[in-house]
Amino acid sequence: xxxxxxxxxxxxxxxxxxxxxxxxxxxxxxxxxxxxxxxxxxxxxxxxxxxxxxxxxxxxxxxxxxxxxxxxxxxxxxxxxxxxxxxxxxxxxxxxxxxxxxxxxxxxxxxxxxxxxxxxxxxxxxxxxxxxxxxxxxxxxxx
Numbered sequence: 001x002x003x004x005x006x007x008x009x010x011x012x013x014x015x016x017x018x019x020x021x022x023x024x025x026x027x028x029x030x031x032x033x034x035x036x037x038x039x040x041x042x043x044x045x046x047x048x049x050x051x052x053x054x055x056x057x058x059x060x061x062x063x064x065x066x067x068x069x070x071x072x073x074x075x076x077x078x079x080x081x082x083x084x085x086x087x088x089x090x091x092x093x094x095x096x097x098x099x100x101x102x103x104x105x106x107x108x109x110x111x112x113x114x115x116x117x118x119x120x121x122x123x124x125x126x127x128x129x130x131x132x133x134x135x136x137x138x139x140x141x142x143x
Contacts, residue, residue, distance in 0.1 A: 009034075022046065039086075049095065053082035056127040060100055064121035068106060071117055076105040077142075085133075095133050102139040114141040 007029075011020035021031040029046075037043025057080040068075055085097040102118055109117075118139045122128055128135055 019045075022051070049084040049086050052095065052127075052131075053084040053098070056084075056098055056125070056131070057082040057100065059125040059127040060102075060121055063125035064102070064104070064118060067117050067121050067124070068109075071113065073106055073109055073113070073117075076107060078102070078104045095131065097134045097136070098131060100135065100137045100139075102137060103142055104139070105142040109141060111141055114139065 006025040007023065009020055009022050010031075012018055016036045019033060019035045022034055023030050023032070033045040034047055035043070035045055038045035039047035039049070060082075061078045061080045064078055064080075065075060079102070081101040083099040083101065084095060085099075086093055087096045089096070100122060104114070104118075106114065118137060122135060122137045
């Protein structure tokens with residue numbers, strides 16, 4: 001069974017002075033502004049890299065929750081940040097790395113279990129699978 005999720009983008013103008021908007025079918029993002037300044041100069045609005053980061057952090061957290069449940073564990077909390085690196089490479093720009101930073105409180109989990117299961121989630125989450133970038137994980141088990 002395939003699940004299809006939809007999003008759209010609208011753009012007007014040239015690269016540096018143009019402006020765009022991004023929307024999702026759920027309406028969570030509705031004409032959210034994005035552009036060159038937000039992407040490269042710290043301006044207002046969003047950008048594709050932070051949206052990919054949010055998607056990756058959310059996907060990873062859900063995958064980790066499922067994997068914990070399969071191991072008979074339940075997290076009190078899972079907090080994941082994603083740091084997405086956009087580098088200039090030959091031929092343009094590329095997302096070259098994603099660093100996931102995880103802090104989780106999981107009653108009864110050992111450090112070995114935590115390491116094994118969090119790495120399994122990193123490898124198995126659908127967003128990790130679609131990215132052709134070096135993906136690292138910095139995980140902390142909170143007691």
